[in-house]
Amino acid sequence: MALSQTARRFWLALFGGSVGIYIGLLPLRKYEIIKREPVPLNEDGTKKRMPFNVKFREAQPLQLKPEYEAEYQKAKAAAMEKEKEVQAKLEKEAQARLE
Secondary structure, three states, rough: OOOOOOHHHHHHHHHHHHHHHHHHHHOOOOEOOOOOOOEEEOOOOOOOOOOOOOOOOOOOOOOOOOOHHHHHHHHHHHHHHHHHHHHHHHHHHHHHHHO
C-alpha cells in the first residue's frame, strides 16, 4: 500500500525534525539546563504537596553537571600541561637559533 504524497512529507518532516532536535541537543547533554532540587518529604516519608512553581532567571553561563565537572577539570589540566611543554620546547628552539 503506497502512501500519499502528503503522508510521505509528514513522515519525512517528523523524522527530519526528530533527528535535527537530537543533533542540536547532543552537545548540551553534559550541561545543567534545568536545575532539579530534591523533593521535600513529610515526617512519614511521603512527598509534601507543593504548588507548581516555575522561576525564570536571566541568562547565565551553562554549568556542567557534577558528574562531568571532574572530567572537565582533568582535561583542562592536561591541556595546560601540554601547552607548557610546547612553550618550553619553542623557547628552547629559539635559544638554540640565537646561539
